[in-house]
Amino acid sequence: MKDYMLKGENKHIFFNHAEQDAVYKAAKLGTKTEGKTMVMPWLPCIRCTNAIISAGIRKLITHKQMIERTDNKWKYELREGLKLLSEAGVSIVSYDGKVGERAYMHGEEWEA
Ligand SMILES: [Zn+2]
Numbered sequence: 342m343k344d345y346m347l348k349g350e351n352k353h354i355f356f357n358h359a360e361q362d363a364v365y366k367a368a369k370l371g372t373k374t375e376g377k378t379m380v381m382p383w384l385p386c387i388r389c390t391n392a393i394i395s396a397g398i399r400k401l402i403t404h405k406q407m408i409e410r411t412d413n414k415w416k417y418e419l420r421e422g423l424k425l426l427s428e429a430g431v432s433i434v435s436y437d438g439k440v441g442e443r444a445y446m447h448g449e450e451w452e453a
Pocket residue numbers: 358359360361385386387388389390
């Protein structure tokens with residue numbers, strides 16, 4: 342791993358995103374994803390959305406307060422991801438409440 346791979350936007354190019362990585366790890370372990378529910382604190386970007394749809398995942402559970410803190414630079418990705426999920430028939434439930442953990446996002450730490 343080279344230093345330049347970890348800097349700025351490069352970390353989004355050289356590394357798998359969390360949801361994408363979860364789908365790959367399920368495949369590696371032989372865990373069936375078809376028809377399953379994925380729990381995530383945020384909404385998936387377009388890249389992760391495609392992995393979720395291809396894996397046959399049918400429902401996402403997200404965290405409303407985390408989504409509300411989304412930086413403007415990600416809003417296009419999340420909006421387009423939502424369109425793809427809707428077209429694919431993936432349902433989304435947004436949990437509204439505290440989860441009781443410290444969260445870190447966009448350089449800010451808060452009580453999630
Ligand atoms: Zn992603």
